[in-house]
Amino acid sequence: MSQKKEALLLLEDGTAYKGLALGISGTTGGEICFNTGMTGYQEIYTDPSYYGQIIVNTNSHIGNYGVQLEDEEESASVKIRGMVCNTFSPIYSRYTADFSLQEYFERANIVGVSNVDTRHIVRHVRQRGVMNAIISSEILDEKELMAELKKIPSMDGLELSSEVTTENSYFVGDESASQWRIAVMDYGIKKSILKNLTSRGCYCKVFPAKTPFEEVMAWQPDGFFISNGPGDPAAMLYAVENVNQMIKTSKPLFGICLGHQLLALSSGINTYKMHHGHRGLNHPVKNLITGFCEITSQNHGFAVNPDEIENHPDIEITHVNLNDKTIEGIRRKDYPAFSVQYHPEASPGPHDSRYLFDEFIKLLRAS
Structure with missing residues (x-):
């Protein structure tokens, strides 16, 4: 699709941004957040x-290194509903890329908008909080789009989670060369997580989200x-019950x-929806056990209640976010x-x- 077609981004509070369409022509909506x-x-x-979710990419140029299917698919x-950016590049410079980001979105039926003030959008979301939004290159009337x-x-x-989970169980790793069965x-697993487990001697069986504990x-x-x-x-009571039963087996859990x-919910600690969440690659987190700080990659819009954790007899806080003091890590004292x-x-x-994957391996060795 030509980058000359108009598109409209409309936020739940009525704030509107006009830009140029990217991906396919259409209409899409979801919770807007920024990375x-x-x-x-x-x-x-x-x-x-x-x-x-609709993702706002805050980097000024998006698409300039194209798409490489073999190594970078999680x-x-x-999985996103839509994308918002400032400058969308129709060309790419990486010689190993398979094709452009525009073609990638066309294949995936993704609607997006570019040439909008992403700095203003981010500041607006930071001040007002996350909210639903809609993008359209079909409906450019704000009242009509607000109804949608x-x-x-x-x-x-x-x-x-039940909408993104695997339909059937599958195995990852080499059973004959692995030391542990995990x-x-x-609930929405990333391929990179499985690679980190298998590279450390784990043979993994990946179960659908609603698999009964007994089957696992x-x-x-x-x-x-x-x-x-x-x-x-908090809407995943089936998962909370499963995790609770897994903890009580005394087998290592990560x-x-x-x-x-x-893990927090199964331990009796409530979660809450954050004002605008954490999404990016540079969030500073302090490890309270070692005293060291680590720069982390984050993507979450919910968090665990700090007051309930601090007063919990069986939970230890292991990591905190240095930007806003939210709880970034916990461990059970009894399991x-x-x-x-x-x-x-x-x-x-x-x-x-x-190193946290290595910590999991240490628990497996000790069990």
């Missing part, structure tokens, strides 16, 4: 945790991994992002279970936190 990463847009678009398909926007459900209370609950245990795993994913963790929130709110596998992002 501050300067690279890694393809990994972001295929991260299942972004399912149901799932089997693009009102049909989009709020992310608060929305269960989405049951992975797929029938495989006789040595440990559990609770994945990242989209939506409101959770990331949504998995962190589910070998721990979790972090961010992405130690990164992809995209820094590798400061990959």
Whole structure:
């Protein structure tokens, strides 16, 4: 599609931005949020945790290095609902790229808008908080588009993991060369997480989100991994119950992002929807055990209640965000279970936190 067709971005509070259409011609809506990463847009678009969301890429140029399918896909398909950027590049410079980002979006049926003031959008969302939005290159009348926007459900209370999970269980890794069998609950798993597990001697069986605990245990795993994913963790009572039963087996358990929130909920700690969430590649987190700081890759719009954790007899806070003091990591004192709110596998992002996979391996060795 030519980058000359007009498109309209309309926010839930009535704020509108006119720009140029990208991807396919159409209309799409979801919760609008922004990611501050300067690279890694393809990994972001295929991260299942972004399912149901419109992404504002804050970097000034998007698309200039094209798309490479082999190494940079975090799932089997693009998961975002729409994309917003300032300058969208129809050409790319990387010789290993398979094709342009425009063609990538056309293949994935993604609607987007460019040539809008992304700095203004980000400041607006930071001040007002995340909200639903809609993009259209078909409906340019604001009143008509607002009527469509009102049909989009709020992310608060929305269960989405069952929409992005695998339909059938599958295996990752080399069983004959692996030391541990890890049951992975797929609530929106990223491929990079599985690579980090298998490279450390884990043979993984990835289970659909709503797999009963008894079926998971029938495989006789040595440990559990609770994945990242989209939506409101408080709406996932089926997962909270499963994690609670997994903890009580005393087998090592590691959770990331949504998995962190589910570990908290299964321990009796509530979660809440954040004002505008954490999404980017440069969030400073302090490890309270070692005293060291790490720069982390983050993508979450929910967090765990700090007051309830501080007063919990069986929970220790292990990591805190240095920007806003939100809880970034916890561990159980009575069971070998721990979790972090961010992405130690990164992809995209820094590798400061990959040691957490090694911590999981230490628990497996000790069990």
